[in-house]
Amino acid sequence: MTASARHCDHYAGQRFPHLDRRKYGGEVVDACIVGAGAAGGVLAHRLARAGLDVVVIEAGPFWDPETDFASDELSMQRLGWQQTRLVAGDDPLKLGHNNSGRGVGGGTTHFTGVFLRFHESDFKTYSVDGVGVDWPLEYRDLEPYYTQIEKEVAVSGPRYFPWGPFRGPYPYPERDRLSANAWMFRKGCEKLGIRSVTAPLAILSAPFEGRPPCINRGFCNQGCMPNSKYSSLIHHIPKAIAEGAEVLTDCMVTQVEVDGRGHVTGVVFQHGGKEYRQRARYVFLCSFVVETPRLLLQCTGPLFPDGLANSSGMVGKAIMPHSSHDMYALFDEEIRLYKGTPVLATTQEFYETDPARGFARGYTLHAHGARPVEFAGGLASAGIWGKELRDALRDYNYFGRITLVGEVLPDERNAVTLADEVDEYGLRRAKVTFSYGENDRKLIAHAVETANQILEAAGGKPRYVVPDTAHLMGGCRMGADPETSVVDADCRAHDVPNLYICSAAVFPTSGGGNPTETVMALAARTADRFLERLQVRGRQTLEAARGR
Amino acid sequence: MAESRTRYPGYDVMAHAGAWDPHTRSIVERRLRPPAKPAFLTPQEAQTLRAIVSHLLYEDRDDILGYVLSHIDQQLGSPLGEAQRKEGMPPRPQRVREGLAALDKLAVRKHGAPFADCVVPEQFAVLAALQKGSRHEKEFFETLLALAVEAYASHPAVWSEMGYGGPAYPRGYYRIEAGVTDPWEAKAEVKPT
Numbered sequence: 001m002t003a004s005a006r007h008c009d010h011y012a013g014q015r016f017p018h019l020d021r022r023k024y025g026g027e028v029v030d031a032c033i034v035g036a037g038a039a040g041g042v043l044a045h046r047l048a049r050a051g052l053d054v055v056v057i058e059a060g061p062f063w064d065p066e067t068d069f070a071s072d073e074l075s076m077q078r079l080g081w082q083q084t085r086l087v088a089g090d091d092p093l094k095l096g097h098n099n100s101g102r103g104v105g106g107g108t109t110h111f112t113g114v115f116l117r118f119h120e121s122d123f124k125t126y127s128v129d130g131v132g133v134d135w136p137l138e139y140r141d142l143e144p145y146y147t148q149i150e151k152e153v154a155v156s157g158p159r160y161f162p163w164g165p166f167r168g169p170y171p172y173p174e175r176d177r178l179s180a181n182a183w184m185f186r187k188g189c190e191k192l193g194i195r196s197v198t199a200p201l202a203i204l205s206a207p208f209e210g211r212p213p214c215i216n217r218g219f220c221n222q223g224c225m226p227n228s229k230y231s232s233l234i235h236h237i238p239k240a241i242a243e244g245a246e247v248l249t250d251c252m253v254t255q256v257e258v259d260g261r262g263h264v265t266g267v268v269f270q271h272g273g274k275e276y277r278q279r280a281r282y283v284f285l286c287s288f289v290v291e292t293p294r295l296l297l298q299c300t301g302p303l304f305p306d307g308l309a310n311s312s313g314m315v316g317k318a319i320m321p322h323s324s325h326d327m328y329a330l331f332d333e334e335i336r337l338y339k340g341t342p343v344l345a346t347t348q349e350f351y352e353t354d355p356a357r358g359f360a361r362g363y364t365l366h367a368h369g370a371r372p373v374e375f376a377g378g379l380a381s382a383g384i385w386g387k388e389l390r391d392a393l394r395d396y397n398y399f400g401r402i403t404l405v406g407e408v409l410p411d412e413r414n415a416v417t418l419a420d421e422v423d424e425y426g427l428r429r430a431k432v433t434f435s436y437g438e439n440d441r442k443l444i445a446h447a448v449e450t451a452n453q454i455l456e457a458a459g460g461k462p463r464y465v466v467p468d469t470a471h472l473m474g475g476c477r478m479g480a481d482p483e484t485s486v487v488d489a490d491c492r493a494h495d496v497p498n499l500y501i502c503s504a505a506v507f508p509t510s511g512g513g514n515p516t517e518t519v520m521a522l523a524a525r526t527a528d529r530f531l532e533r534l535q536v537r538g539r540q541t542l543e544a545a546r547g548r
Numbered sequence: 549m550a551e552s553r554t555r556y557p558g559y560d561v562m563a564h565a566g567a568w569d570p571h572t573r574s575i576v577e578r579r580l581r582p583p584a585k586p587a588f589l590t591p592q593e594a595q596t597l598r599a600i601v602s603h604l605l606y607e608d609r610d611d612i613l614g615y616v617l618s619h620i621d622q623q624l625g626s627p628l629g630e631a632q633r634k635e636g637m638p639p640r641p642q643r644v645r646e647g648l649a650a651l652d653k654l655a656v657r658k659h660g661a662p663f664a665d666c667v668v669p670e671q672f673a674v675l676a677a678l679q680k681g682s683r684h685e686k687e688f689f690e691t692l693l694a695l696a697v698e699a700y701a702s703h704p705a706v707w708s709e710m711g712y713g714g715p716a717y718p719r720g721y722y723r724i725e726a727g728v729t730d731p732w733e734a735k736a737e738v739k740p741t
Contacts, residue, residue: 066569066571067571068571069571070569070571070572070575070715071568071569071572071714071715071716071717072572072575072576072702072715073698073701073702074619074698074699074702075575078628080631081631082628082629082630082631083628083629083631084629084630084631084632084633084639085631085632085633086632086633086634086635087632087633087634087635088634088635092632092634092635093632094631094632095631095632096631096632097631098631177724177725178724178725179724179725180724180725180726180727183725183726184726215716215717215718215719215720215721216716216720216721216722216724217716217717217720217721218716218721219715219716219717225569225717225718226717226718226720333726333727334711334727334736335726336711336713336729336733338712338713339713339721339724340721340724371712372701372702372706372707372710372712373697373698373701373702375701376697376698376700376701377694377697377698377701380693380694380697381690381694383679385603385604385605385679385693385697386603386604386605386606386672387606389604389605389606389697390553390605390606390607391552393701393706393709393710394552394553394554394555394709394710395555396710396711396712397555397710397711397712397734397736419635431635432632
């Protein structure tokens with residue numbers, strides 16, 4: 001590969017296999033951020049830009065897209081969190097690449113790039129529909145941050161978006177060539193009178209900050225190699241580093257340290273079998289839905305016998321995936337599911353509650369491509385093998401696919417707890433328990449039916465339904481009441497004044513669309529609120545010192 | 549059999565490997581080399597597994613089965629985690645080892661011979677029984693199927709038969725709309741019936 005092809009090396013002089021050059025090794029930094037994913041990246045950038053000393057600690061590697069990523073599904077499974085978790089419940093979750101990330105960028109290295117805002121009703125499902133719980137903030141609190149983040153990463157999308165409070169236009173034009181699968185989807189929707197759009201994507205439709213537009217390679221879920229798709233790996237983390245933040249990688253945080261007052265003082269982490277410490281005035285856990293509760297539940301002391309920040313008993317509870325069934329139909333003409341950005345068309349026509357449907361809340365449907373491993377693996381997971389599987393592989397190019405992103409209601413029985421088994425760091429493994437509720441099942445049945453109608457209207461013969469889930473939310477719910485939630489609307493732990501939890505873990509409900517934009521908007525708001533609080537405190541300290 | 553496997557008989561995705569980035573190319577080309585000797589599986593386990601995998605995948609070509617087997621062997625010997633493991637199940641390597649032993653017992657009980665020595669219809673019957681069997685049997689079946697299929701669908705010969713255009717960096721795909729193809733893609737010669 002020529003040097004010119006390495007158009008996005010942000011890391012020169014920033015990636016070390018060792019920890020001999022720590023910038024703040026013996027010091028107390030202002031902010032220690034655990035996890036360099038969607039939330040950690042935004043926070044690190046904003047806090048470093050405000051002049052704070054910031055250290056980001058990431059369990060996985062500091063990837064270089066050009067040499068670490070490949071156009072290959074099997075070898076890129078490692079972008080997911082592969083460490084073993086135990087799963088239980090009636091519908092045990094598939095984890096790893098399905099919903100988590102490990103390494104700088106976290107899940108954004110392999111997300112599809114679908115960038116959707118939550119709707120107004122998502123923040124008050126209890127008030128509106130009598131299900132779930134209300135968030136302690138509303139759509140209008142996040143609205144300016146949605147707008148900022150969309151501009152910041154140059155989201156491409158339609159001029160007019162027909163659902164929810166935001167009707168467009170998006171900062172960058174919508175992607176202008178639709179794959180055969182996306183076109184099939186839009187045609188089917190059109191026939192049924194269902195509105196559809198080109199999906200809003202954190203994938204470039206034109207050059208931006210030295211990054212080229214998408215080349216329709218199709219491997220969004222395996223790590224973008226041309227750097228056309230947003231990830232915190234290529235955007236917010238390099239920007240944070242440019243503002244002075246330090247990023248420590250291959251460092252697994254094993255403990256949050258707490259003083260006698262119950263305030264956090266920093267974290268302990270392991271690198272290459274050795275233990276290190278980073279002291280900090282504020283700790284931000286941006287370590288997603290499984291590892292955050294796992295870490296908090298293992299930190300116990302006289303002041304917090306059930307785990308740190310867990311006086312409510314809600315740490316680990318009410319986790320939610322999205323139901324994400326894949327509906328396949330066979331067509332007379334080639335679709336070629338491998339071509340182009342996987343999700344190029346979408347509908348949110350079924351997003352809001354419709355009492356006539358017999359269940360609360362709703363869902364998003366995407367035209368969703370698939371490469372061979374996902375296609376064959378999906379069918380295998382639905383119990384198909386032998387000749388039937390082989391025949392389906394022969395017909396691969398004639399299959400079209402629609403994928404569900406369905407809201408799952410919170411249920412405290414769905415939880416991350418600690419298993420008895422211990423991992424290589426000496427930490428107890430996470431046990432992730434999940435079962436769908438009745439409302440979830442009704443929603444899925446409706447969505448499967450709708451998707452099959454669309455496929456049929458487009459000329460396909462529905463063949464397979466592959467049950468699956470995507471994303472994870474909850475486990476450290478935000479709320480106004482410290483008795484029933486872990487953090488407040490600013491993502492600050494009710495129990496611990498200098499501990500923040502900022503990721504999809506704080507979602508009280510799941511919404512019926514892809515969560516990444518909301519995670520990032522929430523992180524941007526958290527940064528603002530934190531910095532405001534810091535300013536007020538700084539003024540008070542100063543005034544106190546002056547004897548007022 | 550070749551006819552029923554593909555609608556693109558003349559297509560070889562590897563003919564275009566020169567257009568792929570070196571990292572991807574090296575990963576895919578490794579799958580075409582003679583497989584390493586199993587490190588985790590015993591020769592007897594490997595033999596049984598080969599018979600199982602050939603049925604799971606409806607596949608009889610030695611080179612492809614050899615790659616699938618070496619992938620499974622590598623995964624079972626890897627210190628990396630298995631992402632998720634159902635509560636109460638043994639870790640994946642143990643699960644497969646114990647499962648293979650139990651499979652032979654089942655085959656002996658039902659058909660009077662270890663799995664590898666059963667005739668093909670008997671082998672199919674045993675596998676079908678596993679898929680609908682006890683919690684442990686089902687888990688064993690699903691574990692093997694997932695491992696076998698992810699390798700199979702990563703083999704370039706299978707890609708060619710599927711008419712999959714393959715890795716596309718730095719080149720990309722240009723004619724992505726319905727009814728058009730880039731010059732290097734497979735052109736259907738046999739339509740579905």
